[in-house]
Amino acid sequence: MDLETIIWLIPLPPLLAFFLIILFTNRNRALSHSIAIGAALLSWLGSMVVFFTAIQTEHFSAFVSSIAWLPTGFDSWLYIGVRIDPLSAATIFFVAWTVLMIFIYSVGYNNYGQPNGDHDQKGLPPHGATLSDEHGHQHTVPSIEPMYSRFFAFIGLFAFGMYTLVVSDNLLTLFVGWEIMGLCSYLLIGFWYAKPSARAAMIKAFITTRVGDVFMLLGIAYLYSLTRSLSFVDIFKPETLTLLAETPAVGSFLGLSAAGLIGILLFIGAVGKSAQFPLHVWLPDAMEGPTPVSAMIHAAAMVSAGVYMVIRMFPLMSAGMEHGQLTSAMTVMTIIGTFTAIFAATIAVAQNDIKRVLAYSTISQLGYMIAALGIGAYVAAAFHLFTHAFFKGLLFLSSGSVIHGMEHGVLHTGDHKVDPQDMFNMGGLRKKMPLTFWTFLIGGFALSGFPLITAGFWSKDEILADAFYHEHLVVFITLALAALLTAFYTMRQITLTFLGTARTNEAKHAQETPWTMTLPLVILAIFAISVGWVGIPSDFLGLSMPENWLHEFVGGTLAEHPAVVPFSWIPFLTSVFVAGTGLLLGYLVYRKQVAGAVDPLKKVLGGMYTVLKNKYYFDEIYDRIFVRPAYWLADTFTNQWLDRGLIDGFLHSVARISSSMGGLLRNYFDKPVVNGIGDFFGEGTKWLGRNLKVIQTGRIQQYMLMAIILIFTTMFYLLYRVLQP
Amino acid sequence: MIPLSWYLVFAAAMFSIGLFGVLSRKNAIAILMGIELMLNAVNVNLIAFWRYRAVTGIAGQAFAIIVFAVAAAEVAVGLSLIISIYRRRKTVVADDIHMLEG
Secondary structure, X not given: OOHHHHHHHOOHHHHHHHHHHHHHHOOOHHHHHHHHHHHHHHHHHHHHHHHHHHHHOOOOOOEEEEEEEEEOOOOOEEEEEEEEOHHHHHHHHHHHHHHHHHHHHHHHHOOOOOOOOOOOOOOOOOOOEEEEOOOOOEEEEOOOOOOHHHHHHHHXXXXXXXXXXXXXXXXXXXHHHHHHHHHHHHHHHOOOOOOHHHHHHHHHHHHHHHHHHHHHHHHHHHHHHHHOOOEHHHHOOHHHHHHHHHOEOHHHHHHOEHHHHHHHHHHHHHHHHOOOOOOOOHHHHHHHOOHHHHHHHHHHOXXXXXXXXXXXXXXXXXXXXXXXXXXHHHHHHHHHHHHHHHHHHHHHHOOOEHHHHHHHHHHHHHHHHHXXXXXXXXXXXHHHHHHHHHHHHHHHHHHHHHHHHHHHHHHHHOOOOOOOOEHHHOOOHHHHOHHHHXXXXXXXXHHHOOOOOOHHHHHHHHHHHHHHHOOOHHHHHHHHHHHHHHHXXXXXXXHHHHOOOOOOHHHHOOOOOOHHHHHHHHHHHHHHHHHHHHHOOOOHHHOOOOOOHHHHHHHOOOOOOOOOOOOOHHHHHHHHHHHHHHHHHHXXXXXXXXXXXXXXXXXXXXXXXXXXXXXXXXXXHHHHHHHHHHXXXXXXXXXXXXXXXXXXXXXHHHHHHHHHHHXXXXXXXXXXXXXXXXXXXXXHXXXXXXXXXXXXXXXXXXXXXXXXXXXXXXXXXXXXXHHOO | OOOHHHHHHHHHHHHHHHHHHHHHOOXXXXXXXXXXXXXXXXXXXXXXXXXXXOOOOOHHHXXXXXXXXXXXXXXXXXXXXXXXXXXXXOOOEHHHOOOOOO
């Protein structure tokens, strides 16, 4: 099998698994998860073959293969195909690993091997099952997810969407994968659909990303109308880019060039998908889904897809860039990204739910990537995307493991009022769940950018260095501040969860999770450290190191190899300082947290804490500005006024007029005139018949006699008339 | 030569006998026979008028032959009806056959 065929085949196994599970094997749990993991393994295998072939190829540019798909109105064909260039090769590497790990983790997370729950029902999380041992003691143990097979089918489809998006060589199939993921996120966030909060979250996620998608589709359509092609190869030709950059946008919209307008429209798509301000509201609510889904959305697919698309479209975004002057699309990205990075980080500081903190950190880190891309740090943005996928996937799976351990404690004590996701209910889990602790620590340190060891340090440092070197000082300071906050809330999370002593009975009885959950953690932890080493700058600390492999490799995606930023002490020391300070502060503030005590931050921040806790009231503001007017428009205006009042009123009065006109006609015309005439003839005929029937004796001779009498009478009458003088 | 009026008187007498038979007899076959008499009285008239008034033409003879043919057909139908009624009701008395009574 040649390499192009393998690339074509990479997305298919998860899709096949989806259909197999949905149609045939959904009653058999073991078979369903075997099929799903087998499919993930096949895709992983294909991805590894492609990735390793790519990195061993000298001066690798791309593996491409495409077929004519749709005839268009311009005597040409719309081509679709696959393309593995350095960027997508690196992306498919992390996608394959995280997807496979999430699939394996899901087996343990959904309590495979546990008994069916006592009162479990579809659409609700498992509530536990009661078992009694040989001594007659009752135990409550976790119960298996009631919709176990369905879960694997959905994440299979999700993986298909992501793989399709990554291997696409054109915007159309990329958009198809993009939308498939939109659907899957909807299905999976609302996986426990019997919970009202999950239902609300799924709708919120779908509608919010839809806002971005509409703009993205507009951008794609506009791009197609100008270039007559959606293939990256065609779009990124220098002459096409120059043309796009020099053409003014339709109606000279805001004085943008065509490239600028398309870039901004596509970027709005990524704003929705990657949860950037102001469309960030769906991502924290997406925590309603099962934790592997959160990992899938935050690391392997979905939000990575948004950033991936923007990185992919970077040549278009930067078309017309001269002398380091940012294009309009890039300026928008820089502003949005930088703002999102600091904005989400501040919210994360005041969240108590272990998964929500991570959700806001994802938004913040995605803001980093967008900001990096905005200032033109192409490789740094891609680098941060890769490292982030690993350590954020790790953090989510670890937090899922923590929640699982806490749920075990909840089942043990039987007090279901204790929220197993609230970090203030935890503490001291380090000894109960050592593997989870160490892996979470690695993930958390990578997220904070713990110097030299962890992957997050290298990618974040590169972004900061780039911002500093190109003299985007505001961006540099804001991002450094966000990094400080990131380190702080990460350490707050680790301290509250794992260090100190248990603050509740549930935390005392937490238990380490099965190997299906811890094995993916260990593997991802290895990556969360080592994947950063491929991007160490060659002149790091002024030493002469081996060449920056990642920069050489991923930079090769662009037509013009991006310049290497020379090493500078200031950003390096800054990132070491903010990471260290943040971690230390987080530890010092929370290490002595006791049960029932308020968050020390509340004393320091005062009223600001409430604002942060409520996420700057964005949900409430959106509710006022968008949701309620939409309801008002739909219910009060359209339904009650327009539909029921105006249209129904008109129809009802037409009906009433018709009805009374009908009554009039019936009573004064139909009944007396038409019926009267009809009845007169009918009754008259009946009367005549009744009176004439007596002559019908049935005796032929009487008839004959009558006939003869009649004939003679007539004859004599006629004769009389004739003979009359 | 016998004058025309004799034939006409003869035919009228025969017609009257036929008519009386039809009106007075109870037996359906006898009624049928009366009808035949009336038809043949008409035939006598036809031939007599032809012979005395329009001997060069052929219409009178042709007319008479058609009446014969019609009479024969009529007798065939009438007799078969009577036989059929007789088979069902064991009677040929006209007064008893009054199913068409109003």
